[in-house]
Amino acid sequence: MKSFLLAFVLLALASSFASAFDPSPLQDFCVAIDEPKNAVFVNGKFCKDPKLAKAGDFYFSVKMPGDTNNPVGSNVSAVNVDKIPGLNTLGISAARIDFAPYGQNPPHTHPRATEILVVLEGTLLVGFVTSNPNNTLISKVLNKGDVFVFPIGLVHFQFNIGKTNALAFAGLSSQNPGVITIADAVFGSNPPINPDFLAKAFMLDVKVVKDLQAKFQMDD
Structure with missing residues (x-):
């Protein structure tokens, strides 16, 4: 539990000192609710009356490991506005990433967010590739307690190079970073x-x- 708390404190501190990519809110919070007519909207969600907000609107648990029995050997448990309605308009989300031995989070991008990764267990080879024309690979081996940043929109990856399971937490600068x-x-x-x-x-x-x-x- 101390490791989980440390990871989330680090992610929270990083987010508080960084400018969120999403627009800044104009109220304390805007707990997301489903609009009765299921309208299509471009940004954010409809808000609950703030007087009706409760602790559950700002809470979700990721203490259970994700299932890594799949072709890539990893599992990403996203903690976004769909899991925590209170994240709506706050410009932040998170993810728990579990890795089986030699499991990988394949090359991908987040079109709307920068990502900061904290390794809690295991050894990960991580990296990202810069944009054209250089396409430079910036890569590093991370161990427990190490932190790495993936800039917004760039192709990046994580690979468990150890013989044991690995665990990492990621913070992202959007309530809906996309992948x-x-x-x-x-x-x-x-x-x-x-x-x-x-x-x-x-x-x-x-x-x-x-x-x-x-x-x-x-x-x-």
């Missing part, structure tokens, strides 16, 4: 992207592309 897993988006899109186009774009044989598309669409 785009590169391989899933490219080869698992629905409907599929033209394989001839992908073959040329990735300099691969078209048969390889079709095999990848079949694999990622099957996983979906």
Whole structure:
């Protein structure tokens, strides 16, 4: 429990000193509620009467490990506005990331958030790639107690290089950071992207592309 508390204190302090990517709120809080007509809206959610707010609106537990029995050997337990309604308009969210031995959080991006990662258990190889034209890999091996930052929008990853389970917590500078897993988006899109186009774009044989598309669409 002390490790969990330390991780969340670090994430909270980092967020309090950083400018959130989401617009700053104009009220103490705006606990999210479902609008009766299920209207479509661009930003945020409808708010509960603040006089009716309760502790449960600002609470969610991630003390239980996520299931890592999957092809990538990891599990991301997102703690966003859908899990904590009180996060609405506050420009922050979090995630618990569990890794099996040699499990990975594959290359992905968060289009709306910078991420700060705290390692609680295990040894992770992490990194991100800068934008064109340099595409520089910035990478580091992290151990328990280490912290690393992934800038907004850049492709990044985490890989458990140890023989034991690993655990990390992430803070993100948006209540809804979004996630785009590169391989899933490219080869698992629905409907599929033209394989001839992908073959040329990735300099691969078209048969390889079709095999990848079949694999990622099957996983979906």
